[in-house]
Amino acid sequence: MAPQIHPCDHDRSEQTVLQSKPGYSKMADKPDVKEVETFDKSKLKHTEVHVKNPLPTKETIEQEKCS
Numbered sequence: 001m002a003p004q005i006h007p008c009d010h011d012r013s014e015q016t017v018l019q020s021k022p023g024y025s026k027m028a029d030k031p032d033v034k035e036v037e038t039f040d041k042s043k044l045k046h047t048e049v050h051v052k053n054p055l056p057t058k059e060t061i062e063q064e065k066c067s
Contacts, residue, residue, distance in 0.1 A: 056064075
């Protein structure tokens, strides 16, 4: 018969696995914003925004009601 695992024990073992992965860091009281502070906005590419499905104007709604 397989040993019974309590849900809390499962969570602990999963946490141990996560901590052993490279790049894992425990949450701190304050988030680490070093990368945000040093981010270079000039490396971003310009993007044009196109509205694909704009909401109808008040006039368009009134025209549709009348027809």
